[in-house]
Amino acid sequence: MWLNLATNLMEDFPIRSDLLFLPGHDRYSQLAPLRDRYLKELAAFLRGSHVIAYSMGARLALWSLHNQGILHDISSLTLISGHIGLQSDSARKERFAKDVSLGHSLLQMDSKSYREFLLQWNNQSIFEGREINENELRLRGHASALGVGSALIEYSTSIQPDVSSYLESISFPTTFIVGSKDVKYQELANVAQRANPSLISRVVVDGVSHDVLSTKPRHVESTLRSTLSHFFDSTEVTS
Secondary structure, three states, X not given: OHHHHHHHHHHHOOOOOOOOOOOOOOOOOOOOOOHHHHXXXXXXXXXXXXXXXXXXXXXXXXXXXXXXXXXXXXXXXXXXXXXXXXXXXXXXXXXXXHHHHHHHHHHOOOHHXXXXXXXXXXXXXXXXXXXXOHHHHHHHOOOOHHHHHHHHHHOOOOOOOOOHHHXXXXXXXXXXXXXXXXXXXXXXXXXXXXXXXXXXXXXXXXXXXXXXXXXXXXXXXXXXXXXXXXXXXXXXXXX
16 A cells, blocks of 8 residues: 555655655564664654654654654654554553553464464454455565564553644644544544644544555545645646
């Protein structure tokens, strides 16, 4: 999906697209990179870009920009099902315990048990509408259980800061895209929009849950085209 999206946008806008693996989710059987170094390097990489990120990627993008205090040097930020940080200590403790438990289970999986985990994970109701065929399963299986498990612990949502106050100060246009069935993330997007209503918008895609990109890719592309069109003269963009 990401490759199709990037290709379509590059055909009509004078842009270059860089696609990033999530930490620990590439093809190498190794632990995810340490959090502080990765987030610092990610923020430096994102400077000056039109940033598009989904779910964990959206969390990490926000997290990195927050940590480095980047308020201006981003062209635009589009977050699909993005979390702005847990807002209570009890929720953080509960999430930390959950992530550590699942992370440790992943660390012990072999390729067969990891495949079974992927099937179960992608059948969750939150991913309603996502289709996992054999090819998609194979692609997702390229990541190692070791890398994914260590990333789950190292980059747990329980550790991510609440970025609400950071969003109040940003000067770049930001869009939260959420599914109409993803009630929790709709509320998170509402909180984000209230923090900076002049620059932060919310797009709710009807009839889908968390994985908006896989289930309604054209809606996501349409939103991104609208964002990019504000940055490029009409003579630069082909019809």
